[in-house]
Amino acid sequence: MRKHLLTAAAVLALGAGTLGLGAVQARAAGELHIYNWGNYTNPELIKSFEKKYDVKVTLDDYDSNEMMLAKIKGGAAGYDIVVPSDYMVSVMAGEGLLEKTEPNQMANFKNINPKWIEVYWDKGRHYTVPWQWGTTAFTVDTAVYKGDVNTLKLELDPPPELKGRINMLNDMNEVINAGLRYLGYPRCNSNKEQLKELSDLLIKAKASWRTMDYATIEKLTSGDVDLSQNWNGAAMRARAQRPTLKYAYPKEGFTGWMDNVAVLKGAPNLENAKLFQNFVMDPENAALISNFARYANGIKGSEKFMDKDMVAAPEIIPPAGTQDPEFVPPCDQKVVDLYNRIWTNLKK
Amino acid sequence: MAAETASVPATSAPAETERLRLAKAAIRRGKLRTRWLLLSPALLTIVLVGLLPLSIILVYSFLEPGTYGGVRWVFSTDAYVQFLFERDLFEDTLTFNPAYLEIFWRSVELALLSTVGSLLIGFPTAYFIATRPPSRRNLWLFLITLPFWTNLLIRTFAMMLILRDEGVINIILMKLGLIDQPLVLIYTDGAVFLGLVYSYLPFMVLPIYAALEKLDFRLVEAAYDLYATRGKVLRHVILPVAKPGLVAGCILVFVPGLGAYITPELLGGGKSLMIGNMIAIQFGNSRNWPFGSAASLILMAIVLVALLVYVRYAGRRRGHG
Numbered sequence: 001m002r003k004h005l006l007t008a009a010a011v012l013a014l015g016a017g018t019l020g021l022g023a024v025q026a027r028a029a030g031e032l033h034i035y036n037w038g039n040y041t042n043p044e045l046i047k048s049f050e051k052k053y054d055v056k057v058t059l060d061d062y063d064s065n066e067m068m069l070a071k072i073k074g075g076a077a078g079y080d081i082v083v084p085s086d087y088m089v090s091v092m093a094g095e096g097l098l099e100k101t102e103p104n105q106m107a108n109f110k111n112i113n114p115k116w117i118e119v120y121w122d123k124g125r126h127y128t129v130p131w132q133w134g135t136t137a138f139t140v141d142t143a144v145y146k147g148d149v150n151t152l153k154l155e156l157d158p159p160p161e162l163k164g165r166i167n168m169l170n171d172m173n174e175v176i177n178a179g180l181r182y183l184g185y186p187r188c189n190s191n192k193e194q195l196k197e198l199s200d201l202l203i204k205a206k207a208s209w210r211t212m213d214y215a216t217i218e219k220l221t222s223g224d225v226d227l228s229q230n231w232n233g234a235a236m237r238a239r240a241q242r243p244t245l246k247y248a249y250p251k252e253g254f255t256g257w258m259d260n261v262a263v264l265k266g267a268p269n270l271e272n273a274k275l276f277q278n279f280v281m282d283p284e285n286a287a288l289i290s291n292f293a294r295y296a297n298g299i300k301g302s303e304k305f306m307d308k309d310m311v312a313a314p315e316i317i318p319p320a321g322t323q324d325p326e327f328v329p330p331c332d333q334k335v336v337d338l339y340n341r342i343w344t345n346l347k348k
Numbered sequence: 349m350a351a352e353t354a355s356v357p358a359t360s361a362p363a364e365t366e367r368l369r370l371a372k373a374a375i376r377r378g379k380l381r382t383r384w385l386l387l388s389p390a391l392l393t394i395v396l397v398g399l400l401p402l403s404i405i406l407v408y409s410f411l412e413p414g415t416y417g418g419v420r421w422v423f424s425t426d427a428y429v430q431f432l433f434e435r436d437l438f439e440d441t442l443t444f445n446p447a448y449l450e451i452f453w454r455s456v457e458l459a460l461l462s463t464v465g466s467l468l469i470g471f472p473t474a475y476f477i478a479t480r481p482p483s484r485r486n487l488w489l490f491l492i493t494l495p496f497w498t499n500l501l502i503r504t505f506a507m508m509l510i511l512r513d514e515g516v517i518n519i520i521l522m523k524l525g526l527i528d529q530p531l532v533l534i535y536t537d538g539a540v541f542l543g544l545v546y547s548y549l550p551f552m553v554l555p556i557y558a559a560l561e562k563l564d565f566r567l568v569e570a571a572y573d574l575y576a577t578r579g580k581v582l583r584h585v586i587l588p589v590a591k592p593g594l595v596a597g598c599i600l601v602f603v604p605g606l607g608a609y610i611t612p613e614l615l616g617g618g619k620s621l622m623i624g625n626m627i628a629i630q631f632g633n634s635r636n637w638p639f640g641s642a643a644s645l646i647l648m649a650i651v652l653v654a655l656l657v658y659v660r661y662a663g664r665r666r667g668h669g
Contacts, residue, residue: 066417066632073418091416170618172633211535211617223514224534333415333635340634341434341447347621348447 029054032272035071035079037259038063042292049279055272063214072097072264080267081276083131083259087330089121092262099263101274103129108281116258116298120329128260129277130298132233132289135318135325136174137254139216139235141226143244152182152250154227156205163208167219167228170212172343174229174255175202177328181252188331190338199342206346220245232315233294239315247315249322256325258298409641417635427642448626448643452650455623458537458612459605462544463552466601467594469545470552474593475586477553478560489557492550500547504614507543508534511615535617543611551600559593560586595658603651623647 030053034041038061046057060079062068065088072082072092084092092098103109104117104125112130122128140149145162154162155178168175177187179202185194213219216228220238230238235247261280263273279285286297287305296316303311310316331339409427411419429435434445477488495503510516511534518530533539563586571581587594609624616622621629623643630640 064632066635070417070631095416172629206619209619211619213613213618222512224512330416333413336635340636343634344447344451344621344626347619348450 030269030272031055032057032081032269032276033060033079034058034081034083034276035060035062035068035076036081036083037061040083040293042288044292045280045285045288048285048288049276052279053272053275055269055275078268079264080269080273082262082264084128084262086119086121086258086260086327089128089260089262091330093122093127097265098127099265099267099270099273100126101263101277102126103277103281106274106278106281108278111281111283111286111299111301113298113300119258120327121258122260128262129281130286131259131261131280132293132295132297133256133258134232134295135249135254135256136169136229136231137248137250139220139228139230139238139245139247141220141242141244142246144226149246149248150251151248152178152252154248155229156182156201158205158208158227162227164210165226166209167211167213167216167225168209169216169229170214172339173328175212175346176339176342177255178229179205181250181254184252187326187328188335190335195338195342199345202342202346212347217241231295236294236310236313236315249318251323253323253326256327258327405641405644409638409645411638413636413638415635417631417637419637424638427636427638428646430639431642431646451621451626452623452647454620455606456650458540458544458622459602459608461541462548462605463598463602465541465545466549466552467598470549470597471556471590471594473549474553474556474560474590477557478563479565485561489554492553496550501610503547504543504610507539507546508614511539511542534615535619537616539615540612543615544605544608547608547611548601548605551604552597555596555600556590556593559590563589599655606651607647 032049032055034046034057036059040061041059046059049055050057062071065085068082068084069088069092072079073095082092089098106129109125109129112125116130116133117125119125138155140154140162142149144165145154145159147159155166155168158166176198179198180187180189180194183194183198183201185191185198189195189198210225211219216230216234217238219225220228220230221241228238230247232247235245239245239247261277263270263277267273280289281299283299283301284305286299286302290297290302290310291305291307294310294316408419410423410425412422412424412426414420426435429442431448432444433442435442473492477485477492480488508515512518513530513532513534515534517533518527521527522530567585568581571585576584607624608622609628612620612622613625618625627640627643627647630636630643634640
């Protein structure tokens with residue numbers, strides 16, 4: 001879900017690749033091929049894993065769950081590890097693409113926060129272990145807009161000072177779900193009257209949007225927009241460069257997501273992949289992941305090893321009284337078809 | 349009349365010409381074999397990396413979409429129907445839906461505009477290079493190809509840095525006091541147009557230059573000596589020579605412009621779909637591979653028809669001339 005700037009990802013992947021190679025001993029005992037989101041894997045984590053198990057790690061990246069799924073289904077071979085988001089775990093497990101590695105039997109499983117064990121996408125954790133979790137809402141510049149930020153109205157029916165200064169994610173589900181929440185209608189909706197109303201709302205709101213792009217940090221820090229639909233970790237990274245930015249927790253609701261380390265069926269390096277799953281459940285390693293990409297990780301005791309500014313960040317730790325994020329399961333094909341039409345019509 | 353024409357060949361058919369004909373045919377067959385042998389690597393490549401994937405796309409376009417991407421092996425023409433009509437999900441009725449046509453039209457329009465833009469800049473540039481002394485031409489050509497040394501993505505990002513609200517142009521204009529609010533340059537159709545022209549300009553310049561290089565400039569001098577006006581020289585001396593280059597250039601800019609993906613996405617701000625982006629999302633979020641395949645084929649068909657019409661038209665003109 002954290003689709004970052006393509007180049008940033010490429011540059012970082014290159015950096016990570018070089019660092020990784022640097023750490024490889026001449027006689028690495030094995031290999032591990034990781035396919036993860038771009039700009040999302042801490043090179044330190046890879047180095048540390050390579051050192052500990054004498055394994056040569058290669059890292060490739062993707063920028064959306066769907067792109068990753070298409071590649072895997074298209075027969076991209078050789079990968080051991082992928083990091084799908086919650087709904088994509090249930091899709092991939094349902095399609096028989098994931099190996100049942102039983103992480104719940106692994107040594108470090110005791111470190112998982114119990115809240116992340118009985119999850120809808122992998123009840124009891126038979127396939128996957130947590131990588132990071134976060135929320136999708138939006139960031140707004142409080143120097144530009146002085147009022148209460150915690151409402152989706154700012155995205156969908158913006159005040160004059162924000163008109164033409166908004167970036168939305170180029171993401172069908174996130175945009176449509178924001179609209180449905182604003183109207184108070186249920187997710188995975190196939191009610192035609194409600195969807196008509198939603199479509200009208202989005203088309204009207206689009207006139208106030210400047211861009212629809214995944215590169216949210218860059219859009220905000222370059223001054224191109226003053227509000228961007230955003231992920232909380234990206235919001236924190238953007239705030240570091242533009243301190244007046246504030247991450248909103250809309251009262252109408254917002255999306256929660258978790259990315260999970262999964263092993264692909266037929267992984268060439270199955271044992272190393274299992275080692276990696278166990279490895280990322282170690283609090284110190286989980287903290288490495290979070291310190292790099294700036295999202296919470298779901299492993300107990302990792303706070304000790306996390307950067308101080310993260311533990312206190314309002315993007316990571318929501319203010320008291322904030323409602324829980326909503327995890328949205330994948331919708332059925334009929335709903336996806338309807339959403340497609342709304343989306344095409346919105347962007348035609 | 350019919351009897352008259354039929355009687356002509358009957359009077360002349362000596363045996364010698366018959367043998368000559370056979371010998372010529374044998375030589376022709378030998379030449380043909382060599383030609384096929386020489387062609388075979390290219391043909392093999394075309395079949396393996398061109399026709400084969402294309403036939404997979406063709407097959408996919410007549411199947412049903414799988415629930416999470418991929419295809420179900422059930423024959424269906426829905427992907428093509430969907431291009432023009434939308435099916436009501438509750439009653440099985442079809443209504444005309446111009447959304448995809450509008451997306452196609454926007455892409456065609458922008459590609460045409462970019463072609464015209466590149467032509468207006470590219471032709472004088474090519475003419476300029478072709479009229480330099482031969483020793484200097486290579487330097488100019490080298491400069492034209494220089495941008496290709498950098499990745500398109502990087503060049504497009506550089507354009508963003510120039511065009512954005514806090515970008516080079518706006519900062520300079522504001523520092524000079526000419527404006528006090530940044531101009532809205534980026535995330536507009538104008539920015540996409542600029543990006544496309546910039547990216548594809550060398551494809552226009554190089555073929556035109558190649559054609560103009562063959563022009564004997566003494567002909568231009570002669571035309572002036574014969575009191576031709578500048579317009580007449582351009583129309584009757586330069587353009588006929590440059591024409592193959594112009595056509596090649598226009599095709600080389602129009603076709604990739606039509607399917608451009610990165611430039612509209614980055615400089616256009618992603619609010620409006622272009623054909624390329626529309627096809628890409630069918631394989632992602634929209635989970636509809638058959639429709640993505642069908643749309644690719646429709647795009648190819650449009651390009652092919654345009655090229656065929658041109659070839660026909662150009663061929664006829666030459667026949668009459």
